[in-house]
Amino acid sequence: MYVFCLNDKFPGFFYLCFKPGRDAPMSAWHVKIIPSGFELQGNKYPDMRALKNGFKLLIANHGIQGPKRVGNGR
Numbered sequence: 001m002y003v004f005c006l007n008d009k010f011p012g013f014f015y016l017c018f019k020p021g022r023d024a025p026m027s028a029w030h031v032k033i034i035p036s037g038f039e040l041q042g043n044k045y046p047d048m049r050a051l052k053n054g055f056k057l058l059i060a061n062h063g064i065q066g067p068k069r070v071g072n073g074r
Contacts, residue, residue: 002055004031016040021073029055 002018007030015028031041037046041058045051 004050016051018055018059032063 001020002016005015005017005028007013007015010030012033013030014033016031017026017028018058019026029040031051034044038046038048038051040051040054043054043058045054
């Protein structure tokens, strides 16, 4: 399960908050808004559909920790 959340401390960013399983902890990664779309974990995506698909691939390839973990959702 995932959701996009506002990041009011850093303009130009929002959070991608997720809980990959019932017993898994809440996590959050920063998403940067760039002129050509979005950037997540160093990867660029041209639109929201590509961002969501890229997120799913990152989770599938790297697990909950992903390449870089930003926060634990607390």
